[in-house]
Amino acid sequence: MTLQERIADPSAMLTRVDAVATNDLKPLTREIDAGLYPEDIMRAFGTAGAYGSHVAPEIGAEDMDMGQTIQAIARAGEHCISTAFCMWCQNALAWYVGSSDNAALKATLLPKVARGEALGGTGLSNPMKTFFGIEKMRLKGTRVDGGYRVKGALPWVSNVGEDGYFGIVFSVEDGAQVKHIMAVARGDQTGVKTALDHDFMSMAGTATRTVQFRDALIEDTFVLSDPIDGYLQKIRPGFVLMQTGMALGMIRSSIALMEQVGGPLGHVNKYLEKQPEDFQALLDELEDEIMELAKTPYDTSISYFRRVVTARLRGGEASTEAAHFAMLHCGARGFVSQGEAQRRLRESYFIAVVTPATKQLRKMLADLPAA
Numbered sequence: 298m299t300l301q302e303r304i305a306d307p308s309a310m311l312t313r314v315d316a317v318a319t320n321d322l323k324p325l326t327r328e329i330d331a332g333l334y335p336e337d338i339m340r341a342f343g344t345a346g347a348y349g350s351h352v353a354p355e356i357g358a359e360d361m362d363m364g365q366t367i368q369a370i371a372r373a374g375e376h377c378i379s380t381a382f383c384m385w386c387q388n389a390l391a392w393y394v395g396s397s398d399n400a401a402l403k404a405t406l407l408p409k410v411a412r413g414e415a416l417g418g419t420g421l422s423n424p425m426k427t428f429f430g431i432e433k434m435r436l437k438g439t440r441v442d443g444g445y446r447v448k449g450a451l452p453w454v455s456n457v458g459e460d461g462y463f464g465i466v467f468s469v470e471d472g473a474q475v476k477h478i479m480a481v482a483r484g485d486q487t488g489v490k491t492a493l494d495h496d497f498m499s500m501a502g503t504a505t506r507t508v509q510f511r512d513a514l515i516e517d518t519f520v521l522s523d524p525i526d527g528y529l530q531k532i533r534p535g536f537v538l539m540q541t542g543m544a545l546g547m548i549r550s551s552i553a554l555m556e557q558v559g560g561p562l563g564h565v566n567k568y569l570e571k572q573p574e575d576f577q578a579l580l581d582e583l584e585d586e587i588m589e590l591a592k593t594p595y596d597t598s599i600s601y602f603r604r605v606v607t608a609r610l611r612g613g614e615a616s617t618e619a620a621h622f623a624m625l626h627c628g629a630r631g632f633v634s635q636g637e638a639q640r641r642l643r644e645s646y647f648i649a650v651v652t653p654a655t656k657q658l659r660k661m662l663a664d665l666p667a668a
Contacts, residue, residue: 343413352395374546488513544612
């Protein structure tokens, strides 16, 4: 039985996701904004099939559809970016495992992640910055019988409970060289300690933890790539591209907010520089590009990756601009403590700062070859 067959009627996935987003997620947005992690909703999205369309049973299988994955994230993002971000984390974990050559994890862990039975995160904020010359690798490993002993700490790992799974990258001295290895770690394994010690603006409900590794054994059975080199080139476009779902959701909701106040405030809002139809045109263009890119997420060419990074950058910048103008269109009614416009504006900045952040995306474009 294929992974898609284990999730009922994948063709109707977005309809089911819409139902969860509207009926279950929307009523909880204020509580999530205040710090509630929506675990039940995350699992419901898994039952709906939101985490499985981009991880085909065999790499390159025709039924892989990253476009639907991005759209599922966007549907949640129309209501809550915290939850959309957690969905991206979950989908990224599935992407790591599904893109690896680890047949055991594909057969055991991947279906659980795709169905939302096992929740988890990405753990790649530090490695993504390391490989583009921004930070140093925080985790170091030593080869032992049966795997690697890993030491270090990761300050930002999201969508992870005490028993959650997440991807990690650690460096290992290999003779005179240093290699990097990617694997899956578990929050409840011996030598791993997690703590919820962050107080984020607008993103408190993302279950973002500090994770410490104290000689934790990462067994060979949980290694995704040793070394990471070619595998990293394979997974990074999808890692970045799936984040555009958050941007699509934010822009859509910002347009909706502007349109909602068109009746009572349109006579004065018409003097604002940007109108909802301006952002709709931008959204249509951006979405067309994203859906085209989603057809070939395993394209490892530099030209393709530049397009992915550019789409992610444009989406992040358009998100903050759209949310900014939604606030201006709503005026004082959007500025009250429970106003949706001010919440969306705060959330929009997360899209601009989450790894890869706007400044890192610009650095990446500057560092990548022209073609």
